[in-house]
Amino acid sequence: MRSFQWIKNYIRPYKWLIVFGLFLVLITSGLHMVNPYLSGKIVDDVIKNGQTDLLMPLVIKLIIVTFLASVLNYFYKMIFEHISQNTVFQIRKDIYTQLQEQDFMYFDTTRTGDIMARLTGDTEAIRHFVAMIIFTVFNNFMLLIFALVMMFSINASLTVLMLAITPFIGFFAYQLSQTVRPAFMRIREKFSSLNSVVQENISGNRVVKAFAKELYEIEKFTVENDGYRQAHWTASRIWESYLPVLDGLASFMSVVLILVGGILVIKNKITLGQLVMFSGYLWALNNPMRSLGWIINDIQRFSASTEKIIELLQRSPRIKNVPNAIKNHKIRGNVTFRDVSFKYGRDYALHNINFSVKAGETVGIIGSTGSGKTSLVNLIPRFYDCNKGEVLIDGINVKELELHTLRSQIGIAMQDVFLFSNTIEGNIAYGKPEASMDETLWSASIAGVDEFIHKFPEGYDTIVGERGVGLSGGQKQRIALARALLTQTSILILDDTTSSVDMETEHRIHTALRSMNRKQTKFIIAHRISSVKDADIILVLDHGCIIEQGSHEELLAKRGTYYQIFQNQVGDFQDFDEEEVV
Ligand SMILES: Nc1ncnc2c1ncn2[C@@H]1O[C@H](COP(=O)(O)OP(=O)(O)OP(=O)(O)O)[C@@H](O)[C@H]1O
Ligand SMILES: [Mg+2]
Structure with missing residues (x-):
């Protein structure tokens, strides 16, 4: 599967840490085999045969094993958490780097909300996969193998009987994975749409208020919110309808065990202690079956998210460097x-x-x-x-x-002025951060920034809001012009840069531009x-x-x-x- 191939490259640097983590998981799974065995021993040797002196050592062993399993459990979870955080850090970095390489056409046609969804919800699904699913699958698999070995060593025919039920569980689990997949893809899409509506609303909040369209916006949001809820609801319904079947089949095993195991005890084919052991191991056989549902659920969520991220990471920008x-x-x-x-x-x-x-x-x-x-x-x-x-x-x-x-x-002052939430000086020096204060002041004076800067008590250190909120249209244009001038490039493009300034200022700016002694x-x-x-x-x-x-x-x-x-x-x-x- 493409998603697994893809994530393999990201977790490869942690190969040995993963091996170590899985080794701890292996030991923990092995330890889980000890307690049912000891419980069986207590029933047979202590309760049935009256060897009361064995009770204390057995109980102490029980406690030590439980304690050890808990400690190991803590360590391997921390290991996988660490790997997942580092992996997702790298994935987020790659998505962001890839975004920087995209061309105008991409941003013309892609909603900001979609991009945000890639960086947030989708990476979270991947983190969860690396942090939880990898070891859970391995753990369940090992529990299954160990339990089968132990069960076979007690009574082969009883084990085979238990196993006869498992293909049904496998079949339903597979059905579930196939049915739920499109539902998860839909959740990802609805999450993107919801993000987009929120993002657009926040960016356009002034237009919303100007046209008193708050109620309309709330309704628009409600539609998307409802779509997201419905998508989750549909996925849950599918999931929930399979879960009782999977669970029921797993519980059915216990019923069969009590029934058949009971008969075997009565017929002296196995001891009561062995039945207790068997019942303990049945948990280890049962648990993977019961977990299968949510494991499949999370894997589908992971693969839906990675599909979306791979799509973005593999998008080759049309505007790119030619070879050489x-x-x-x-x-x-x-x-x-x-x-x-x-x-x-x-x-x-x-x-x-x-x-x-x-x-x-x-x-x-x-x-x-x-x-x-x-x-x-x-x-x-x-x-x-x-x-x-x-x-x-x-x-x-x-x-x-x-x-x-x-x-x-090429220095450019675009028609659609964009300023970062930074100081005025920071915005002017964006293209040339190493510029001296003199250079910055020089370009600010040509662009006419110095004509209004004294209105701000903090002067060039005034922090402008997102997109330059707090400045007038003409002030923003002049800062954008100063930013373009400071780069001192051989080509300068001014796209309608003085459209929002008054004619007198415009005249002054153009005279200053002409007087610049620069080729x-x-x-x-x-x-x-x-x-x-x-x-x-x-x-x-x-x-x-x-x-x-x-x-x-x-x-x-x-x-x-x-x-x-x-x-x-x-x-x-x-x-x-x-x-x-x-
Ligand atoms: N990103 C885009 N995607 C598709 N069509 C576009 C895009 N940008 C501009 N156009 C179209 O290209 C044509 C030229 O637009 P352009 O922005 O170059 O005009 P302009 O002369 O700069 O106008 P203005 O004086 O309003 O800035 C218009 O018909 C416009 O609809
Ligand atoms: Mg234009």
């Missing part, structure tokens, strides 16, 4: 798009994009919403790969560059012409096509779409740049 990817290239910043077309799903979001910029030049990108501006710049750091054509940096196809080499040399190829996406008009080349996008490209003056002279946008925004210019307006 170029590692040591210092990007200069020449960027060329050659016949680039790109689609997320069925329809193309970008058609036949062609343009070229030299290192140090600025590209302005303008166009209506959904025209493909973000999609276009996302192809430069390979967040997605284009379907046709090629994106070249310094004449090298981006697919040839090692991902870390490529991305570490950096900049891609500036904006809706306002004032942000892009100084670019060396401006791309006007519409429905995924570049419909116009050129400098501000060239495009105005064309009297096309750019000119129209300019006309609509001309008032904005008059406020700040009157002398620059054509």
